[in-house]
Amino acid sequence: MSASCNLLDPKLLSPKFHELYAKAKDFIENDCIPAEALYEAQMGKGEDRWKVIPPILEELKTKARSLGLWNLFLGHEYSSYGGGLSNLEYSLIAELTGTCAISSEAMNCSAPDTGNMEVFAKYGNEEQKEQWLKPLLDGKIRSAFVMTEPAVASSDATNIETSIRREGNEYVINGRKWFASSTNNPNCKVLLVMGKTDKDNANIHRQQSLVIVPRDTPGIEMIRPLSVVGYDHAPHGHWEVVFNNVRIPVKNIVLGEGRGFEIIQGRLGPGRIHHCMRCIGMATYALDTMIARVTDPSRRTFGKVLAEHGSIVENIAKSRIEIEQARFLVLSAAKKIDEVTAKNAKREIAIAKVAVPNMLQTVADRAIQAHGAAGVSQVTKLPHIFVNARYLRIADGPDEVHLQQLGKAELKRSSEIVELQKRQQARREEILSKAKL
Structure with a gap:
């Protein structure tokens, strides 16, 4: 440990x-x-x-x-x-x-099964749990979470345009999605799809709903696999998908109409921190790989083993410091979730979500550089790790969204900060007055 x-x-x-x-x-x-x-x-x-x-x-x-x-x-x-x-x-x-x-x-x-299982466990009814949660828990099937759309800025989930319209005892789904991870996995049997059931609702956070769509439902058209900086991540993969009049029974809604935004916020918190947890392991692997490379006696430049060059030593030290800092952010967020739930640990989750993938990207980049040409080839896992880090700075909410939320939360403390400063200044003047300076 x-x-x-x-x-x-x-x-x-x-x-x-x-x-x-x-x-x-x-x-x-x-x-x-x-x-x-x-x-x-x-x-x-x-x-x-x-x-x-x-x-x-x-x-x-x-x-x-x-x-x-x-x-x-x-x-x-x-x-x-x-x-x-x-x-x-x-x-x-x-x-x-x-x-x-x-x-x-x-x-x-x-992922995305972890988040989907949590959705079924937390929000699903008994029939939904029996039909979908049980086989997911058994590892017999896989699932997909289908929310992001190519035509809108999906970092703001209220922009989602896919229509989920009720007709009698059915919902009819129409829309285009992408980066629907696992959708074309041979074992994928169920999709959780985010769309709007009430696009005219004055409360923009009550327009969306989450519905369960069996993978074999007619009208689901797989358009193309999407690469992540060149990697296709098969057989899991990320796909662009079109829903053409896809019909599902009304009972397939999760929790109820207008509850989609509530559900995805409950789902994303733990998922974000899970990614960060794994990032620490990836960064440790990258650093270990770098250390093994630079201490190899056959790797010599300008008469020295790579590890004897000051820049290499410095980069190793920086990487260790950054990994340890990031680890404590993750552990702090995890502990906060245990204490007050993910909903009330948004600050800690957001801090980790921004800091940790950025750390991983930097550490992986240093390890790649130390490997030279081998670092950008298939010889090591370093390119894959670097790409994962870059992808995670967008997935589950881009850095900018979390930074905005964090910054606004900090600014809300302005009145108490100013009040404290006033009290301190008054006390400072009182002390100086008594000292007759």
Whole structure:
């Protein structure tokens, strides 16, 4: 466990966590990471990249489940479904999963399923839970969250234009979405779709609704896969999708009409921090990879091993400092969620959401630079890590949105700051007067 973990109050970490952490560390280091090459080799070729799930993944899932490393992201309130860990505890395990691209899915803890399972668990009715939550918890199916649209600025969710119109006992969906992750995954069986059921409502946060759309519903047209800085992320992937008069029963609405914005805010908070947790693991992996590279005696420039150059030493030190700072931001946000729920931990989540992917991008960039040409090739995972960091600065709300929210929250403190300064100045003058200076 990292040095940071030793600074946590031991009372905050349960015996169950310590047992699961040890198992997860061993499983990821000795099963998942060594299996990455086989996973790539078993990927489908050509068009089959979107049709084949590498068999090794199912083997890993079977082992993870046997070890109890399953649905660990679901906290105490959902202990009957998952690991029953606190967010603080899960953050330390999620950090481990960040070191391996396939470990999260192997442990049934990968996005967008994690957020979707939380939606069903928190907001779904019993029929919806039985039909969709149960197979998701069992890892038998995958799901997609379909919100972002190409024609509007989706960083403001109130802009969403997809229509969800009621006709009798059905809703009719029409609209174009994109970056709908996992939509064309062979195991994807259900979509959670965000759209407007009441576009004329004066309350812009009550116009949207969230509905359940089975993947095989007629009218769903897969337009194209979308790459992320060149990576297609198959067989998971991100797709542009058109809904052409897609009809679903009225019972497929989640929580009720006009509750969509409320649901996505509840969903995104924990999801944002999960990404940050994994980013710490990715950054640690990048730094470790860099250290191994620069200490290789065969890597010499101008008569020195790379590690003997001052700029390399400095970059390693900076990376360690930045990783530790980011780790504490993540742990602080996770602890705050445990104490007051994600809704009341917006400040801490936003701080981590901005700081951590930026840190990862910087650390990965330094590691790439230290590798030279190898750093931008497929020889290491560093390009993939760098791209993930860049993507996460947009996904789940771009940096600018979080910075605006943070800045406005800080400015609201202006009156109390000014009042304090006035009291301090009055007290300062009183003290000087008494001293007769």
